[in-house]
Amino acid sequence: LTIREQRMDSVDVLVVGAGLAGLNTARWLAQRGRRVMLVDRKPRLDQSIHTTGIFVRRTLEDFELPEDCLGPVVRDVRLYSPRRRTMELSSPHDEFRVGKMGRLYLRTLEAAIGAGVDWRPNCLFVGSREHAHGSLVDLEIAGTRQTVEARFLVGADGANSRVARDLQLSQNRHWIVGVEEVYASRTTDESPCLHCFLDPRIAPGYIAWIADDGEEIHLGVGGYASRFEPHAALARLREEAGRYVSLPDAEPLERRGGRIPVGGVLRRIVNRRGLLVGDAAGAVSPLTAGGLDPCLRQAALAAEVADAYLGDARETHLAPYQGVPFRRRFLVRRILRWGLAEVRQPWMAEAAFRLLQLPPFDELTRRVFFGRGSFPLEITAPASSPTATG
Helix, strand or coil: CCCEEEEEEEEEEEEECCCHHHHHHHHHHHHCCCCEEEECCCCCCCCCCCCCCEEEHHHHHHCCCCHHHEEEEECEEEEECCCCCEEEEECCCCCEEEECHHHHHHHHHHHHHHCCCEEECCCEEEEEEEECCEEEEEEEECCEEEEEEEEEEEECCCCCCHHHHHCCCCCCCCEEEEEEEEEECCCCCCCCEEEEECCCCCCCCCCEEEEECCCEEEEEEEECHHHCCHHHHHHHHHHHHHHCCCCCCCCCCEEEEEEEECCCCCCCCEECCEEECHHHHCCCCCCCCCCHHHHHHHHHHHHHHHHHHHHHCCHHHHHHHCHHHHHHHCHHHHHHHHHHHCCCCHHHHHHHHHHHCCCCHHHHHHHHHHCCCCCCCCCCCCCCCCCCCC
């Protein structure tokens, strides 16, 4: 393979990874007048999607998401024990909506390009090294090697972040793996519902789920990789899915999968060369493994912090982005994550399920699904900067 060299570009910020966190960090920085380059190894953002795409109420209230990128409102949750005992939860509020993630990524990318972001698809992040004015970043596109001078580097490149290693920041050590199939939903009289299965036989250390909003059915399992075979567990869930939803006989529209960090926000996620955002920073709820609300709030904070630092290079601007305060905020959820991880046998899950139905644990269960906690509380979308244009 012959690698051809190309001239050097210079940018204020280079963002590696064009998931929801990277897209919005890049866009919000460009809207502040920064020269931003966004790179991703995928040729198209609506391919190889890794997330279910469930948006919670607080996200829907604080961030403007395009209506045509969201499924119908979900207000009902049903929990199932290993013996399939049922606990039903219902909310008067619009609690969840499942995002049409491929469409949302493309819409947000369009807004980012409109704000001035230099978009480089099918682009591999090779590595970076410290430079007098920030970092020299090596990229590769179709056999062509390019070095970019970036004053600041943002790693939005997922749970196994290469940028984190290059910047000598913390790396995810605790994760689960998830696999999912997406089907077209058949029209029924059933209300949209999120079905969750507390069953270590098919989801050791986590849950299995069926999300049916009337337009799409998401069928998935997650758990610790050393304890199960994800695709076999998914097949087992698929066999009984007809008891809960009207699953079509056709092949799934999509198959998804990937690692989900569950160790909480990492300790060191920023230094003078750059920062981490989204899964790369561990910005995922340690208990529920939900990451879309944390990643949007963290992206907004990342844009604010990076812009301030680029203004005068004072490292005090980076202090609000340190991971330790975030870890303290999620202490209770990390403890609950440990408890869930220790539920290894069906009888243990059955006993835990019975406990969840009794006061005060029933209220705790409601708070897990319908609570409005996030991080950091004061961070919302930048003024006059919707998450994607309509």
